[in-house]
Amino acid sequence: MEFSIASQITQPLQKVGEKLQGWITEAITMLPNLLAGAVCYLFFWLVARAVKRILGKAMGKYSDNKVLQNLFTTIAYYSVLGLGFFVVLEILKLEKTVTSLLAGVGVIGLALSFAFQDIAANFISGIILAFRRPFQVDQIVEIGGVMGTVSRTNLRVTVITTFQGQEVYIPNKDVLQNPITNYSILGQYRIDLAVGVSYGDDLEKVEELVIDTIKNLDGVIRHEDMIFTYTGFGSSSVDFEIKFWIEYPDHPGFLEMRNKAIKAVKKAFDKNEITIPFPIRTLDFGIKGGADLSQMSVRVLSKEKD
Known part of the structure; x- marks a missing residue:
């Protein structure tokens, strides 16, 4: 055993x-x-x-x-x-x-x-973007409604720093599928400024004054491409737009030029006694089929007190 x-x-x-x-x-x-x-x-x-x-x-x-x-x-x-x-x-x-x-x-x-279909799609899109190069780092772009400066890119995402100081990470697949607006590639930007003047002002004088004022601003380029057009009869003003080109190094530069243009036009209007009217309403009782207010009799009804 x-x-x-x-x-x-x-x-x-x-x-x-x-x-x-x-x-x-x-x-x-x-x-x-x-x-x-x-x-x-x-x-x-x-x-x-x-x-x-x-x-x-x-x-x-x-x-x-x-x-x-x-x-x-x-x-x-x-x-x-x-x-x-x-x-x-x-x-x-x-x-x-x-x-x-x-x-x-x-x-x-x-x-x-x-x-990992999305990861693969972003990777392939990153390769395509690297070859096509629709934008570069530090350029101002707008992609899918997000506008700002391209801070960095890689094979997965494109990072945009907005003008409010926030970073937005956009997958490369979405970058490739959305329209891309590159504001820096040409270095120029057109400002469309809408204004209105009173019906009593001389429209020819207004047009000449506005064009001369904008042309004399530093930073305005392509003077021959400046466009002045009256756009319609507003409720209290004759409306027009002045379209002019500026150099576009960055977004603050655009805001500064628009600010300068508004102040320059207002100063020129004040100097030449041209009015930018407030919204007003005019009651005209003398139109066809009516009567002048001065010719209308007004009756005041009083109630006897007991």
């Missing part, structure tokens, strides 16, 4: 010892390959860093697009590391592992393509 118990304990221990001995033998046998794999991967890592640095310098000579530079240098870096990883697996004689990894990468890639 004691012999059978001892044999039951000894046999498993013997099998464990044999297994450990086999692992140690295999490890010793694989040790040269492990060292060769480590040296090989270190080599590929150094090569990847060198390729990233050299490619970055080379692209910097031909393009100042930081997004494209980061994109291509990052792709090159991880491509070299990936190649080194598969070479190491071959050195370690793990061919089946290589095949399984390639198959797994395909399956995982297919699954991730469905799970």
Whole structure:
């Protein structure tokens, strides 16, 4: 009985010892390959860093697009590391592992393509924007109703700092799908200023005065493209618009020029006794079919007090 118990304990221990001995033998046998794999991967890592640095310098000579530079240098870096990883697996004689990894990468890639459609769409849109370059950092743009200065971009989002001092993160997919207005690319902006004058003023004089006033403002350009048009008969004024062009370095510059134009027109009107009327209502009882107010008899009804 004691012999059978001892044999039951000894046999498993013997099998464990044999297994450990086999692992140690295999490890010793694989040790040269492990060292060769480590040296090989270190080599590929150094090569990847060198390729990233050299490619970055080379692209910097031909393009100042930081997004494209980061994109291509990052792709090159991880491509070299990936190649080194598969070479190491071959050195370690793990061919089946290589095949399984390639198959797994395909399956995982297919699954991730469905799970992260928005991320992939933003990434691809970021690449398209990097090539097309509809705007650059520090330019004033309006995208999807958001207006401000482009502070930074990457392959996922475009960051706009609004004129109220807030940062808005717009996914690149939405940037690509919405109209993009770039106010800085031409460096010019047209201001449309609406004003009204009284019906008693000389309209020819008003037009000449307003055009001369705007032309004499510093910062107004393209004088030949200035447009003055009367737009209609308002309830208390004859309305007009003056359209003129300015240099557009930034949004505060636009606000300052509009402010200067309003003050200059008001000052010119005051000097030449031209009126910008308040909203008024005129009661005319002498129209056809009516009677003048002065000719109407007014009766006052009084109630006798008890």
